[in-house]
Amino acid sequence: MNVTIxxxxxxxxxxxxxxxxxxxxxxxxxxxxxxxxGAMFFFLLAPEQSTEMDRxxxxxxxxxxxxxxxxxxxxxxxxxxxxLGSAAWNLEGHAASKMPVTGVIGAHGGxxxxxxxxVGGEIPYQPSALAQRDTNRADWVNLDPxxxxxxxxxxxxxxxxxxxxxxxxDSEIFIAYEWGGNSRSIFMERPGxxxxxxxxxxxxxxxxxxxxxxxxxxxQMPDTWFDASGNYHSGSVHVEExxxxxxxxxxxxxxxxxxxxxxxxxxTISMPLYRxxxxxxxxxxxxxxxxxxxxxxxxxxRGYDGPRNLDGSxxxxxxxLVENPADQ
Amino acid sequence: xxxxxxxxxxxxxxxSMAIAQASLADVPMKAWGKPSLxxxxxxxxxxxxQRPAAFADKEFLTADEVxxxxxxxxxxxxxxxxxEFDGEFDQRDLDVGYNTFYLDQGTTxxxxxxxxxxxxxENGRMPGMTDRGREAAAYxxxxxxxxxxxxxxxNLYDRCILGFNAGPPMRSGAYNNMMKLIQTExxxxxxxxxxxxxxxxxxxxxxxxxxxxxxxxxxxxGQWDGDTFVVTTTNFTHLSRFNGTGExxxxxxxxxxxxxxxxxxxxxVDDAEMxxxxxxxxxxxxxxxxxxxxxxxxxxxxxxxLMLSGARKQDAAGEExxxxxxxxxx
Numbered sequence: 048m049n050v051t052i053x054x055x056x057x058x059x060x061x062x063x064x065x066x067x068x069x070x071x072x073x074x075x076x077x078x079x080x081x082x083x084x085g086a087m088f089f090f091l092l093a094p095e096q097s098t099e100m101d102r103x104x105x106x107x108x109x110x111x112x113x114x115x116x117x118x119x120x121x122x123x124x125x126x127x128x129x130x131l132g133s134a135a136w137n138l139e140g141h142a143a144s145k146m147p148v149t150g151v152i153g154a155h156g157g158x159x160x161x162x163x164x165x166v167g168g169e170i171p172y173q174p175s176a177l178a179q180r181d182t183n184r185a186d187w188v189n190l191d192p193x194x195x196x197x198x199x200x201x202x203x204x205x206x207x208x209x210x211x212x213x214x215x216x217d218s219e220i221f222i223a224y225e226w227g228g229n230s231r232s233i234f235m236e237r238p239g240x241x242x243x244x245x246x247x248x249x250x251x252x253x254x255x256x257x258x259x260x261x262x263x264x265x266x267q268m269p270d271t272w273f274d275a276s277g278n279y280h281s282g283s284v285h286v287e288e289x290x291x292x293x294x295x296x297x298x299x300x301x302x303x304x305x306x307x308x309x310x311x312x313x314x315t316i317s318m319p320l321y322r323x324x325x326x327x328x329x330x331x332x333x334x335x336x337x338x339x340x341x342x343x344x345x346x347x348x349r350g351y352d353g354p355r356n357l358d359g360s361x362x363x364x365x366x367x368l369v370e371n372p373a374d375q
Numbered sequence: 376x377x378x379x380x381x382x383x384x385x386x387x388x389x390x391s392m393a394i395a396q397a398s399l400a401d402v403p404m405k406a407w408g409k410p411s412l413x414x415x416x417x418x419x420x421x422x423x424x425q426r427p428a429a430f431a432d433k434e435f436l437t438a439d440e441v442x443x444x445x446x447x448x449x450x451x452x453x454x455x456x457x458x459e460f461d462g463e464f465d466q467r468d469l470d471v472g473y474n475t476f477y478l479d480q481g482t483t484x485x486x487x488x489x490x491x492x493x494x495x496x497e498n499g500r501m502p503g504m505t506d507r508g509r510e511a512a513a514y515x516x517x518x519x520x521x522x523x524x525x526x527x528x529x530n531l532y533d534r535c536i537l538g539f540n541a542g543p544p545m546r547s548g549a550y551n552n553m554m555k556l557i558q559t560e561x562x563x564x565x566x567x568x569x570x571x572x573x574x575x576x577x578x579x580x581x582x583x584x585x586x587x588x589x590x591x592x593x594x595x596x597g598q599w600d601g602d603t604f605v606v607t608t609t610n611f612t613h614l615s616r617f618n619g620t621g622e623x624x625x626x627x628x629x630x631x632x633x634x635x636x637x638x639x640x641x642x643x644v645d646d647a648e649m650x651x652x653x654x655x656x657x658x659x660x661x662x663x664x665x666x667x668x669x670x671x672x673x674x675x676x677x678x679x680x681l682m683l684s685g686a687r688k689q690d691a692a693g694e695e696x697x698x699x700x701x702x703x704x705x
Binding site: 197212331 | 413524525526527534535536555557558559562564566571572573575577581582590591592666667668669671673674679680683684686687690
């Protein structure tokens with residue numbers, strides 16, 4: 048059955064579209080390398096040539112290099128990146144505040160302050176939708192999907208407090224996110240295609256506009272939030288992301304959210320992504336399932352008698368976070 | 376005579392080179408001179424993991440025997456799907472909660488024509504376990520059979536931390552037997568459909584993790600051995616049990632593109648703490664145009680709260696039995 052579903056509505060890709068070369072291409076590359084080596088040989092053996100000559104040769108090189116090569120050299124956002132700031136807590140400006148765990152772990156349980164990453168400062172909710180946001184916010188610990196380790200979706204995964212790694216191939220750009228071990232493929236050769244069904248990460252189609260990678264994300268589940276402050280969307284949300292290199296070590300990340308069911312107009316968030324410069328920078332595991340099991344299942348453990356402090360004592364005043372179906 | 380021998384061996388060498396050249400020509404290459412491993416790979420197979428007793432010392436099958444075996448598998452499934460079951464607690468028609476509508480184990484043997492995926496030990500069977508291996512296996516088996524006291528009692532697959540066929544190493548299972556490889560000059564990503572997980576592996580070695588830093592999928596280091604990409608993985612957790620392995624397992628995976636459509640996947644487990652010998656398997660994966668689906672396991676893990684709720688109900692009633700668990704969990 049799955050086979051039938053798989054082959055429905057998904058554009059088939061030929062091997063050559065997957066960034067693979069054929070023998071003719073190989074020969075062309077070898078000839079190109081020989082030509083470059085020849086040019087290097089010439090200039091290395093003639094260092095006494097005039098500065099004017101160098102300028103001419105540079106100009107010639109630029110003018111005779113195919114535009115596509117120049118463009119592809121610049122269209123590179125591969126590497127390990129991470130957002131800073133506290134957008135994952137709240138996209139809008141906010142003061143520092145307490146989490147419910149400050150009674151257990153003190154200042155480690157604080158939410159850091161942050162300036163708004165929303166262009167214009169505030170998210171333009173429709174009035175009725177704003178009420179839902181406030182309901183979400185009032186009980187965010189129980190309701191935030193990411194607290195349960197559910198896939199945060201786009202754009203939220205971009206600014207979760209963990210690095211992401213971008214890997215570029217011709218047919219797709221793959222982003223591996225440390226947070227939750229999530230990932231997505233941004234398809235570069237499927238314009239006009241659509242997802243066979245909704246998913247937590249949605250369906251991503253990419254294209255280059257100059258050096259900016261533009262990604263249209265559709266078919267996301269309605270279950271994800273934008274942050275831990277109840278900012279949410281419907282299943283109709285469309286996200287247009289823009290990744291613009293701002294130099295060797297920065298990308299300006301923008302995401303424009305359009306969702307007529309929830310917002311009065313499209314709105315945009317903007318923040319830099321910073322290259323992780325450590326020599327041993329890498330994506331490690333942050334499989335958050337095991338970290339969410341206490342929240343999700345503590346009340347279903349044998350002998351459960353309420354939330355506990357780190358020293359094992361019962362926190363009678365805290366109450367159960369989740370209703371126990373076994374008691375019903 | 377000596378000259379004849381030399382000439383003959385020269386002719387054989389030239390023929391071998393020609394064959395190698397011909398098969399290399401079928402392998403798509405990356406611009407930087409390495410075989411392209413990129414694509415979505417289907418590793419469904421009905422080739423048994425261990426060699427069935429019926430094949431005894433037989434390592435390979437003929438084309439006719441492969442056809443017969445595949446037909447027998449299909450007939451067996453059909454018989455099971457149409458069987459009439461009786462008995463109040465008979466779960467056979469819905470064993471493990473699925474019937475043939477959901478199972479997607481493939482209908483063909485892997486193209487190695489082998490009688491088993493395991494190629495070492497030579498008998499195609501798993502090596503014996505050490506005392507420590509048997510002791511650990513018994514402990515986890517007992518844990519699986521008891522009424523769960525909390526989520527940690529259940530295995531990593533029930534908890535959606537690892538996928539039951541996603542390994543590492545990957546091994547054909549009930550469904551979602553798909554793997555995507557993304558390849559750049561510096562990295563290769565292994566993305567498994569089951570449970571939506573990935574490993575980002577450097578192609579020119581990589582840094583070992585300190586011994587006390589353990590990961591569910593271990594720490595993978597890659598390098599090219601000619602046209603084969605070799606991945607060595609260590610630093611597993613003690614719960615990352617693949618067929619009874621422990622935290623000190625070293626896994627070596629070898630990925631070789633055979634032609635336009637096939638990828639040879641060979642892996643070896645070395646775990647002297649748990650097994651008397653290493654073991655090695657080979658399958659040939661098939662390139663597919665199908666996309667990977669997002670297998671959001673944890674997000675839809677209704678089984679875990681239901682299992683725990685059931686266990687608490689039994690606690691309240693002073694009962695404990697395992698009839699409510701699927702057969703593979705008992």
